Amino acid sequence: MEQLISILMSLLTMFMTLISSFMGGGTTPVNPTPSDPTPEPTPVVSGVLSWPLKKSSYVNAGYPAYPGGGAHNGIDIFVSDGKTDGEPFYSAGEGEVTLAANDGQYNDGFGNYCVVYHEKLNIYTLYAHAKEIDVSVGDKVNTDSKLGLIGQTGNATASHLHFAVIKINSDGSTAYDDPMKYVKNPYDSSSPGGSSTTSGKFIFKVYGWGHGVGMSQQGAIVMAKNGKTYKEILKTYYPGTELSTDNNTPSTVKRNGTSVGLVEYLCKTVKQEIGDDAPMEALKAQAVAAYTYAKRFDNFSSGQAYSSSFSYKGTNVEKAVLAVLNISNESETPKATYVTYNGKCAETYYFDTAAGKTTSSASVWGGEEIAYLKGGVASPEKVSESTREFTSAEMKAFIEAYAKSSGKTINLDSNPANWLKILAHDSSYSADIGYVTKIAVGDVTFSGNSFKSKILDDKLRSHCFTITYVAD
Numbered sequence: 375m376e377q378l379i380s381i382l383m384s385l386l387t388m389f390m391t392l393i394s395s396f397m398g399g400g401t402t403p404v405n406p407t408p409s410d411p412t413p414e415p416t417p418v419v420s421g422v423l424s425w426p427l428k429k430s431s432y433v434n435a436g437y438p439a440y441p442g443g444g445a446h447n448g449i450d451i452f453v454s455d456g457k458t459d460g461e462p463f464y465s466a467g468e469g470e471v472t473l474a475a476n477d478g479q480y481n482d483g484f485g486n487y488c489v490v491y492h493e494k495l496n497i498y499t500l501y502a503h504a505k506e507i508d509v510s511v512g513d514k515v516n517t518d519s520k521l522g523l524i525g526q527t528g529n530a531t532a533s534h535l536h537f538a539v540i541k542i543n544s545d546g547s548t549a550y551d552d553p554m555k556y557v558k559n560p561y562d563s564s565s566p567g568g569s570s571t572t573s574g575k576f577i578f579k580v581y582g583w584g585h586g587v588g589m590s591q592q593g594a595i596v597m598a599k600n601g602k603t604y605k606e607i608l609k610t611y612y613p614g615t616e617l618s619t620d621n622n623t624p625s626t627v628k629r630n631g632t633s634v635g636l637v638e639y640l641c642k643t644v645k646q647e648i649g650d651d652a653p654m655e656a657l658k659a660q661a662v663a664a665y666t667y668a669k670r671f672d673n674f675s676s677g678q679a680y681s682s683s684f685s686y687k688g689t690n691v692e693k694a695v696l697a698v699l700n701i702s703n704e705s706e707t708p709k710a711t712y713v714t715y716n717g718k719c720a721e722t723y724y725f726d727t728a729a730g731k732t733t734s735s736a737s738v739w740g741g742e743e744i745a746y747l748k749g750g751v752a753s754p755e756k757v758s759e760s761t762r763e764f765t766s767a768e769m770k771a772f773i774e775a776y777a778k779s780s781g782k783t784i785n786l787d788s789n790p791a792n793w794l795k796i797l798a799h800d801s802s803y804s805a806d807i808g809y810v811t812k813i814a815v816g817d818v819t820f821s822g823n824s825f826k827s828k829i830l831d832d833k834l835r836s837h838c839f840t841i842t843y844v845a846d
């Protein structure tokens with residue numbers, strides 16, 4: 375009886391630990407054991423469990439943290455040929471299934487998952503994000519037992535097997551442990567192009583913010599403080615454009631299905647976007663940009679930040695909005711000032727900071743048809759710089775995931791140093807640095823913007839970047 379209670383208690387502890395460590399991201403300590411501050415010696419037991427896949431595969435993100443930060447309580451396994459989805463996975467050793475969730479629910483991020491207790495080792499193994507789980511609680515399993523098929527249920531952005539090891543401490547408490555202490559990958563990871571190495575990393579130096587183009591709100595504030603008018607600010611950030619008057623300005627717009635006065639809509643947008651303490655001319659520039667953006671996309675309900683609780687009556691924000699709507703109070707019929715390019719409503723993107731510089735409208739936002747961005751923008755723009763690093767294993771996984779989702783074949787050299795090559799950029803930042811217009815990814819070329827959005831899933835601030843590969 376006592377033993378049963380102890381087992382039940384450890385199961386309970388285990389799931390509390392699982393849930394708390396999953397929910398708490400990088401901040402929740404895994405299973406603290408204040409009663410025993412002496413760290414246990416780390417056993418080197420690699421190989422006591424079997425690799426849970428029977429196909430060439432590799433670890434994309436390891437234990438105990440993702441390469442980009444954030445706690446990670448297991449390892450993420452991908453199949454080397456890119457066909458991870460639907461691949462069977464197997465029990466890492468002899469044991470008994472103690473949990474099997476095949477309900478398609480989120481399950482604290484694990485999706486469909488199962489847990490196997492390995493009595494001889496006194497540990498659990500956990501297999502998550504499955505497309506399906508093929509075992510039931512109480513099933514006796516061994517290394518030939520298929521547990522299920524790999525999927526991307528729960529909190530997963532691509533199909534992979536999340537594999538975790540949970541050890542049971544002498545006091546019955548449980549804690550995640552590094553799976554690589556217990557398993558060895560017999561396949562040695564290999565890339566789609568037959569690479570046997572995923573060593574090294576890619577360092578991206580990125581210039582600009584967001585999409586790297588459009589109006590910089592910080593820049594607009596600086597310009598206004600330096601005595602520039604809202605018209606000068608708008609012409610600076612949307613070069614080649616004109617300001618026009620919209621004779622079809624709506625008095626009310628729909629926001630989330632509810633009718634809102636245009637003045638109220640713009641005030642709450644401007645407040646959230648640039649703040650109500652920005653100088654008057656910057657507020658006006660923001661109001662024009664916000665109106666133009668919404669008009670261009672015929673969408674006043676989303677895509678712009680909104681300060682629902684802002685009491686705008688009598689504020690500078692209201693003054694600025696009324697001014698660019700060419701009215702003196704809310705009851706008059708507005709005639710909005712808006713930005714046009716070649717007679718068409720422009721696309722007035724805006725960001726807190728932006729590189730604010732591009733030499734060709736063809737390189738961004740769909741080319742000449744889309745109505746803005748000619749020439750370059752300099753003072754007073756301050757280009758923000760940032761650095762992002764990706765391991766070669768991560769980069770390979772990104773490329774494979776894209777290849778799979780797009781049905782393309784991308785062959786990678788055995789040396790990661792040759793995977794990514796910037797072939798052309800527009801020199802908009804300096805002679806050596808600009809928006810990437812052409813980049814080779816293995817044997818396929820992309821524009822910098824599609825590389826950034828499709829392969830890197832917008833993990834870079836802009837497509838104005840340099841790449842340095844550093845070998846281990």
Ligand SMILES: [Zn+2]
Pocket residue numbers: 446448449450535536537
């Ligand atoms: Zn994982």
